[in-house]
Amino acid sequence: MADSLSAECTPLKEKYDTCFNAWFEGYLEPAVAASSSERGAYSKKKADEFQAKCGKVWEQYKECIQRAVKEKGLDKLLQQAREENPLTMPPPPPIVKPLKKNS
Amino acid sequence: MHFFSQAFDYEHPWSHVVIGMWHKYPNSKCTHVVSVDVLDRSVDPKTGIIRTERVLGCKQKAPLWIVKLFGGSEDAFVREISFVDPASQNATITSVNLSLSQFATCFEQIQYSPISPHRTSFSQTAEIQARMALWRSAADGLEKWLVQRFEQNAQLGKLGFTDVLRTLWEERHRVPAS
Structure with missing residues (x-):
């Protein structure tokens, strides 16, 4: 697992990543398999479950990393990047499509 | 402006690749990535799309003339936004440099999508552009x-x-x- 940019935050980051990964690995395959009529209910249930399982450690990690980001002077750069590219929606597909192989 | 692109297939199902995305670093081939932090994450309760904002810390020696001219250092940071959409089986990752961003931007897009139950296509494009207005x-x-x-x-x-x-x-x- 990669370190946090701040050694102080690494233990919280590891706890949070472990929590997210465990949740995500249970989430993904049923989410792919869900029919469009099931999707809403499943997504809501799993979003709530993620919050319940990882919400607390996320708050602790977030507090730590936000402080570290400020100390590194990255907060202003991030703010500027967010204004230039909010990226609140998935981007359109890239221009270059993967080559189709004849296999 | 300069462009870069590459595409190939991974011999793994899409779900395995997307689970693997969160385990990509550290790895022995990419020792320049030294830190990864999540700054924001949301799970859309309607669509199930997961959006994650991360900041990656990199250590890479820049040529001396670049360090002298731009005052860069060994530490560089990148902002990365990813979307994982289980409905369309699409994962996209967009990255933009934070360091030296007043001089130039490197805008990278990655997409993972399934081409068969056991294969996933990867495509990557990047646009590298100096900020001409500033120059x-x-x-x-x-x-x-x-x-x-x-x-x-x-x-x-x-x-x-x-x-x-x-x-x-x-x-x-x-x-x-x-």
């Missing part, structure tokens, strides 16, 4: 400063040579030829 204003400022210095020096040159000529010929005229 232009810097070049403009440099020109203005050069013109000012030239005008000052030209003025001083004129005054200086006037003095030299006067002194030279006054002295010559004062000394009677023997």
Whole structure:
């Protein structure tokens, strides 16, 4: 697992990543398999479950990393990047499509 | 502006690749990535799309002239936004540099999508662009400063040579030829 940019935050980051990964690995395959009529209910249930399982450690990690980001002077750069590219929606597909192989 | 692109397939199902996305670093081939932090994450309770904002810390030695000109350091940071959409089985990752972003931007997009139950296509594009407006204003400022210095020096040159000529010929005229 990669370190946090701040050694102080690494233990919280590891706890949070472990929590997210465990949740995500249970989430993904049923989410792919869900029919469009099931999707809403499943997504809501799993979003709530993620919050319940990882919400607390996320708050602790977030507090730590936000402080570290400020100390590194990255907060202003991030703010500027967010204004230039909010990226609140998935981007359109890239221009270059993967080559189709004849296999 | 410069472009880069590559595409290939991973011999793994899409879900395995997307689970693997969160385990990509650290790895022995990418030792330049030294830290990964999540800054924001949301699970859309309607669509199930997961959006994650991360900041990646990189250590990479820049050529000396770049460090001197731009004051860069070994530490560089990148902002990364990813979307994982289980409905369309699409994962996209967009990255933009934070460090040196006042001079140039590197905008990278990655997409993972399934091409069969056991294969996932990867496509990556990047646009690297210097901020020309900044270069232009810097070049403009440099020109203005050069013109000012030239005008000052030209003025001083004129005054200086006037003095030299006067002194030279006054002295010559004062000394009677023997």
